[in-house]
Amino acid sequence: MPYRTTEDLESGLDHLRSAPTDQGTVHLVVRRPDLGAREILDEGVLDLADGLVGDNWLSRATSRAIADGRHLDAQVNVMSARMVGLLADSEQEQAFAGDQLFLDLDISVANLPAGSRLAFGELGADGSSAGAVIEVTLKPHNGCAKFTARYGADAMHFVNSETGKAMRLRGFNARVVESGLVRPGDVVRVVRRGGLDDQTELPAEVSASV
Numbered sequence: 001m002p003y004r005t006t007e008d009l010e011s012g013l014d015h016l017r018s019a020p021t022d023q024g025t026v027h028l029v030v031r032r033p034d035l036g037a038r039e040i041l042d043e044g045v046l047d048l049a050d051g052l053v054g055d056n057w058l059s060r061a062t063s064r065a066i067a068d069g070r071h072l073d074a075q076v077n078v079m080s081a082r083m084v085g086l087l088a089d090s091e092q093e094q095a096f097a098g099d100q101l102f103l104d105l106d107i108s109v110a111n112l113p114a115g116s117r118l119a120f121g122e123l124g125a126d127g128s129s130a131g132a133v134i135e136v137t138l139k140p141h142n143g144c145a146k147f148t149a150r151y152g153a154d155a156m157h158f159v160n161s162e163t164g165k166a167m168r169l170r171g172f173n174a175r176v177v178e179s180g181l182v183r184p185g186d187v188v189r190v191v192r193r194g195g196l197d198d199q200t201e202l203p204a205e206v207s208a209s210v
Contacts, residue, residue, distance in 0.1 A: 001094055003152030004086060010158075012086045016167060017106075019082055024105030026120065026186040027081030030095045031055050035110055038095040040064050043183045046120075046132035046176045051075035052100045064155070070177045070197035073137035076100055079171035087151045096150050099171050108167045114138045115195030118174075120182045123189070133191070139173040 029044040031054050045053040057075060077099040084094045084102055094102065106112070114136050121131030147170070148156040159170040 014131035026101040073139040113194040117192040134174040
């Protein structure tokens with residue numbers, strides 16, 4: 001797969017910025033059963049304890065993070081569908097970004113500050129979600145060596161730039177707050193913005209590669 005250049009990526013900024021702010025669509029649901037393995041799902045189950053059921057996220061958490069519960073802040077990794085679409089054409093290549101959910105939604109810090117909640121699927125008569133609900137956490141989600149190997153140094157610098165971090169072009173970490181289903185094509189809605197008193201990002205930790 002040819003790497004995209006900085007010029008290629010910058011030409012897509014207007015498209016990235018035009019992503020919907022309040023209601024979007026699930027593009028891909030990807031399970032990582034083992035290191036380097038990807039399964040593109042027609043339906044995923046997001047669980048309060050297990051994250052995306054069948055995914056290996058828990059095996060990559062440090063014992064210290066598990067002991068104090070911080071591992072839950074990286075239960076689910078989410079990336080912009082528009083951003084990954086700039087990096088790779090096929091869904092198989094996109095899946096190797098390492099995230100579980102790819103959303104056509106404005107996932108910038110300004111639009112989804114930590115504590116924001118996203119609900120999947122249609123809303124019931126009482127306003128509750130028929131699908132899962134996740135919450136944006138403070139844990140950083142940055143490009144790594146694996147990301148560089150898959151998509152190139154220009155892509156790494158682009159997502160980790162000041163603009164890239166503000167727009168969360170590498171994505172964000174989330175935790176499951178209501179168990180439920182998530183499917184490609186599902187509606188995803190912002191049901192709460194912010195909500196955490198401390199908006200200071202936590203220090204990044206080195207975790208096992210995905």
